[in-house]
Amino acid sequence: MNDDAGHSPGYDVARRALEEARAQAQAAGKQVGRGRSGPVASPRRTGDRRRRTWSGAGPDGRDPQPFGRLVGSLARTRGWSPKISEGAVFGSWPAIVGPEIAAHAEPSALNDGVLHVRAESTAWATQLRYMQPQILAKIAAAVGDGVVKSLRITGPSAPSWRKGPLHVSGRGPRDTYG
Numbered sequence: 001m002n003d004d005a006g007h008s009p010g011y012d013v014a015r016r017a018l019e020e021a022r023a024q025a026q027a028a029g030k031q032v033g034r035g036r037s038g039p040v041a042s043p044r045r046t047g048d049r050r051r052r053t054w055s056g057a058g059p060d061g062r063d064p065q066p067f068g069r070l071v072g073s074l075a076r077t078r079g080w081s082p083k084i085s086e087g088a089v090f091g092s093w094p095a096i097v098g099p100e101i102a103a104h105a106e107p108s109a110l111n112d113g114v115l116h117v118r119a120e121s122t123a124w125a126t127q128l129r130y131m132q133p134q135i136l137a138k139i140a141a142a143v144g145d146g147v148v149k150s151l152r153i154t155g156p157s158a159p160s161w162r163k164g165p166l167h168v169s170g171r172g173p174r175d176t177y178g
Helices: 009-028 067-078 082-089 094-098 099-104 122-130 134-145 172-176
Strands: 043-046 049-052 105-111 114-119 150-154
Touching: 049 150, 067 082, 082 094, 082 134, 082 150, 094 105, 094 134, 099 105, 105 122, 114 122, 122 134, 122 150, 134 150
Parallel strands: 114 150
Antiparallel strands: 043 049, 105 114
16 A cells, blocks of 8 residues: 555645645735744735745834824824814813812813913902913923913803893893992
């Protein structure tokens, strides 16, 4: 049953079938590896030649990337960075200006680089107007230059006497006081 080389006839048939399968796979452009007996790497096409490359010990583009870096690059490529910076002003307001100021004032809107801040009293609004350069510097350090160019600080609004869609001009019920 054995031939001259010490192999059975079935061995030669299996070897020829394997060689034919490899030749067909290479003709179709598929990767042919050696399994456990040898290294298998993803081939890189260079013209008509195939060259095997392995990832080295250093970082590679195929390695897992930190989530923050991926999100940051996605935001830059899609043009979301300005909106993310604007959201960071609102989201981290207490960290930017400090807990004392954040307890008495909060940002309400950001339009065209103008941050609208509403203070809880007129005294706090006046104090924040004096501190405006320091607040702008803190915002620029936290989220970047150019996101907030100026502040518009307002105090609390007075109650409105105007009720309903129809209104008579003049002072209204206040003219009968005192």
